[in-house]
Structures are given as structure tokens and as C-alpha cells.
Amino acid sequence: MATPRIQSVDRAFSLLACIARRGGSESLPTIAAQCGLSVATAHRLLATMESLGAVIHTSPGKYRIGLGVLELGRHASLDGLLAAAADPSLRRITQTITPTAHLGVLDSEFMVTYLAKATVRSHPLPTQIGSKLEAYCSGLGKVLLAALPEAHLDAYLAEGPFIALTGRTIIEPAALSRELIKVREQGYAFDDCELFDDLRCVAVPIRDADGQVVAALSGSAPAPRLPHQSVPAIVAELNRHAGEIGRKLYPAQPVCN
Amino acid sequence: MATPRIQSVDRAFSLLACIARRGGSESLPTIAAQCGLSVATAHRLLATMESLGAVIHTSPGKYRIGLGVLELGRHASLDGLLAAAADPSLRRITQTITPTAHLGVLDSEFMVTYLAKATVRSHPLPTQIGSKLEAYCSGLGKVLLAALPEAHLDAYLAEGPFIALTGRTIIEPAALSRELIKVREQGYAFDDCELFDDLRCVAVPIRDADGQVVAALSGSAPAPRLPHQSVPAIVAELNRHAGEIGRKLYPAQPVCN
DNA sequence: CCTGCGCTCTCATATCATGAGAGGATGATC
DNA sequence: GATCATCCTCTCATGATATGAGAGCGCAGG
Numbered sequence: 001m002a003t004p005r006i007q008s009v010d011r012a013f014s015l016l017a018c019i020a021r022r023g024g025s026e027s028l029p030t031i032a033a034q035c036g037l038s039v040a041t042a043h044r045l046l047a048t049m050e051s052l053g054a055v056i057h058t059s060p061g062k063y064r065i066g067l068g069v070l071e072l073g074r075h076a077s078l079d080g081l082l083a084a085a086a087d088p089s090l091r092r093i094t095q096t097i098t099p100t101a102h103l104g105v106l107d108s109e110f111m112v113t114y115l116a117k118a119t120v121r122s123h124p125l126p127t128q129i130g131s132k133l134e135a136y137c138s139g140l141g142k143v144l145l146a147a148l149p150e151a152h153l154d155a156y157l158a159e160g161p162f163i164a165l166t167g168r169t170i171i172e173p174a175a176l177s178r179e180l181i182k183v184r185e186q187g188y189a190f191d192d193c194e195l196f197d198d199l200r201c202v203a204v205p206i207r208d209a210d211g212q213v214v215a216a217l218s219g220s221a222p223a224p225r226l227p228h229q230s231v232p233a234i235v236a237e238l239n240r241h242a243g244e245i246g247r248k249l250y251p252a253q254p255v256c257n
Numbered sequence: 258m259a260t261p262r263i264q265s266v267d268r269a270f271s272l273l274a275c276i277a278r279r280g281g282s283e284s285l286p287t288i289a290a291q292c293g294l295s296v297a298t299a300h301r302l303l304a305t306m307e308s309l310g311a312v313i314h315t316s317p318g319k320y321r322i323g324l325g326v327l328e329l330g331r332h333a334s335l336d337g338l339l340a341a342a343a344d345p346s347l348r349r350i351t352q353t354i355t356p357t358a359h360l361g362v363l364d365s366e367f368m369v370t371y372l373a374k375a376t377v378r379s380h381p382l383p384t385q386i387g388s389k390l391e392a393y394c395s396g397l398g399k400v401l402l403a404a405l406p407e408a409h410l411d412a413y414l415a416e417g418p419f420i421a422l423t424g425r426t427i428i429e430p431a432a433l434s435r436e437l438i439k440v441r442e443q444g445y446a447f448d449d450c451e452l453f454d455d456l457r458c459v460a461v462p463i464r465d466a467d468g469q470v471v472a473a474l475s476g477s478a479p480a481p482r483l484p485h486q487s488v489p490a491i492v493a494e495l496n497r498h499a500g501e502i503g504r505k506l507y508p509a510q511p512v513c514n
Numbered sequence: 515c516c517t518g519c520g521c522t523c524t525c526a527t528a529t530c531a532t533g534a535g536a537g538g539a540t541g542a543t544c
Numbered sequence: 545g546a547t548c549a550t551c552c553t554c555t556c557a558t559g560a561t562a563t564g565a566g567a568g569c570g571c572a573g574g
Binding site for chain 2: 003004005006007008009010012013016017019020023024043044045047048049050051052053054056057058059062064065066067068069070071072073074075076077078080081084085087088248249250251
């Protein structure tokens, strides 16, 4: 059968989640009840975690998440995890779908940051992990922009007209706005040589457990290798990978009933 | 006997600590060995935590701290924990030692931030939780300054001379420097009406597990109620509380061998 | 094709966690 | 200042739960 769960660990995290949710002032009996545990069990679990620094019992009736958790969290960042989680998918994509694959996020300045990249040797591309790029001119950027809340998007569009990188770059705010609506509706973006001449790219969103777009995944190829009729299949494949990445990062949350 | 520990929870956190330390690229067999666990056990624990989002298995040989831990950590801050952990001690101090007690930290601008305060009704003081105060003129500030690394302290002293708040405020950098050396040596600070007329205060450092000063704890009283000969006893009591607070926040770390 | 490595799973065993409730301590109320 | 209400801690017999060795599977590189 599937790997059996360790009950105590489930319960421990249930307690942590419960404490985190309540911001830190619930009594042990209350917490125990919320997690469906006996007071004795909850107490043992909390005492164990307290000695590990994961929880602290500040005063009667008050439990809080401890510095230990903060310390552990210091080693994780959304960007780093996205990159790490996406890496295997990117590799597979380059082997089966398009010769190049990218993962990117949008920063607060509306710039796309490349977090991960994979390419087959024969098709180098001048993109670099960690570098930033304007959003309006790439598949990744269009997917990420399309997911922005109305107000932010308007602010971005107001920055236009934009600079043309190729003859096909969308530079007019109105045209970009229309394009983004289309992207949002169809669930993917198609970059038809808008960033580099002769390079096409398909991009799809990566979503968290709530469906919010947190990043985008793209596959790029020379235009001849990426004809229009191949797009639907590529989108499907990319979506499969995007779903996998999303699920890796955001599993069923630890609930506390 | 003392509350029994939950072995699985200890092991789970041992794994987390191990993964965090290695920055995220160790194979399951390696991690298991480092934590003294069998591969099967480590696998079960990790699988459980993975489904909770505490860990993610990005690709073969690579485990990382997951977003779940980040999310939990979002609810904890050093400041908040210090305040919460100190609160009971502050209350006790006001009942047994001095009518007012404060907890403060130093920010990057050399300002003391009051994180917690307790007072008995009969002795109000115009200090507010969350407000900031120059460091040179209070017991808390002197303790915190005395713990700064040489270079930072020099930078601060160069900002002087300071503004006198009472006739006894130390305003000359040279004098303050001498005072801080004394504070460092004796392990506590005595504020003899340097901040408010007729208000004396004794302050001691709160240290983390490594002995680094992270905050300071003070007891204040009207000058007549805090004669010089009572200082040693007050220092001892404050230190007891400071130790308690430090131990609450920084228990024996989760080690991974 | 074969080898090495990393991960997953099986199963009998006994360790380990369990939960009801008593007792002690602390703080609030009157 | 005394009483009451919480909250926390601990005990102990029971059995559910975690354990670990090792086999098997899939994958990647040689």
C-alpha cells in the first residue's frame, strides 16, 4: 500500500497550524479540542515541540510558534523552491516538447525574473537564471501580467507604449490589454517572435492551492519547430507539468479542523 | 516523571534540521544516516511531512524545507515572541522588585524599541509599547549598546555629543564609551536619573543560546525606592528573569548529530 | 545491455503513544 | 482575604502504532 502516515507527525503539525491560525492565545484544552486530540496527547506533543523550539508556551493559556520554525523557514524561499521543484519538469520538457524551457515570476516592479531554465545543447538561448526582463514581450510575462489584479495591470499598462524588440513585439497598451484578456481566457500565452526574431514560445501559469498564479512555465523553440497547429498539444503538456509543480509546492494544507 | 517525549516528533524535526542545514541536496539514505534513522523510517516521516507541505522532494536526491514551514513561520517574529515570553516575567517583576519593568531591543538605527511593559497602577510612566527612544540615555539602551560589536558602537558614538534629558544624562561620547565598558564588565546597567528626573532603573541583557544579546530587561523605580545598596539584589533577580526568558525562546537546539 | 543508486513497500514484532482522570498550581472573583 | 475556576501536569494499563531489514522497482549513466 501507499506509504503509511506517521500519526504523531500529522498531529504535531495540526497543532502548529492551529496555533498559527489563532495568532497565539488559546489554552491547551481549546487547542486540543480543535485538533480532536485529548488534552494529555496535545500536551505531550506540545511539550516535545517546545523543547525543540518549535513552539513556546509563553504564559498560561498562550502558545505560540517558536523561533525554531522561523529558523527552519529561513532556509526556504518561494523562489528557491519554485526553481528546485520545476527543474526536473524543465528537463523533461526539453527532451519531449520544446528544446528550451523557462520558469519565471513577476516582481513588484512588473519585471519577469527567470528562476530556472533548461536547454538542450543544440539550441542555446541568451537568457540567464536570475536575470530580469520586461514583462510585455514574452510568453512568461504575458501569462504573469494576465493574472494581475485589475488595478495593478492598469498601472503597468499606463507605463506604455513599450519598446519593440522585434517587428512583432506588442507595444501599444491597448493591444497588450486585448492580448492579456485573450491569454486569461484561453489559459496560456503564445509569444510569436515578440521577444527574439524567429523564436516562438508557449507559456502557462503555475497556480497555488487557491488557484492564484504564482509563476509561469514556458517552452520555446525556433518558429519553424513550433507551428500554430502544435500549440494545443504543447499547452496540454505544459499544463500537465505546471500542475505537477504546483502540487509539489502546495499539497493539501495541514488543517486543524 | 517528566512529560515523555514523542519520539516521532523529535525525529521529524531532526530531519527538518538536517535538511535545512544541508541547504537541500542530500539523498534519503544520507539524511537517514545523519539522523541515525533507518531509511524506511526516514522515508515514512518525510513522506508524511511532504504531504503536509513541510518538506518537498524536488528531485531524486534532493529534499528541501517546504512552504508549509514558511507559512507557519509567518506567524512568528522575534519581537512578538520576546514580548509574549517576557510578559509574565515583567508582571512578576512589578510585583516583587520594581514598580515598572520594560523589555526592549535595539533597531538598526540604534534606537531602543519598547516591546513590552508592565507597571503597577500607582507608578505610571510615560513609556509606550512600540515607541522608540534614543539609546544613550536609558538602562535598556546602555545594555544594548554595550553588546554591540566595536565597529557599530564607534559609529554610534560618532553621532554624539547627545542631548541631555536631565542633568545627569551622559552626553559626551567619551564618557558614554567609558560607561558602556563598565556596563559590559559588570553585566548590567544602572540608569541614575539619566532619562527622567528622579527615576532610576537597572537593566540586564537577555541572551540567546550562543550568549548573544538579543534584548534587554529593566526594572525602574523612583530614586528613593532604588538606593544604590539595593542594586545587586535587583540585578540578581532581573538576571534570573532574563535567563528564564532566554531559555524560553532558545531551548536546546534540534540537533541532527 | 548492465550496473549503481535512490526510492518505495512488505510484514511480524514490541515499542511507543494513548486517554481518562486525579492532583497541584495559579490567577480571578467576590 | 477566601473561594472558585482554569489550566497544566502526571500516572498507568492497554493496544494501536511505529519500527527496520531487506526485496523490488525505476531510472540514469556507462
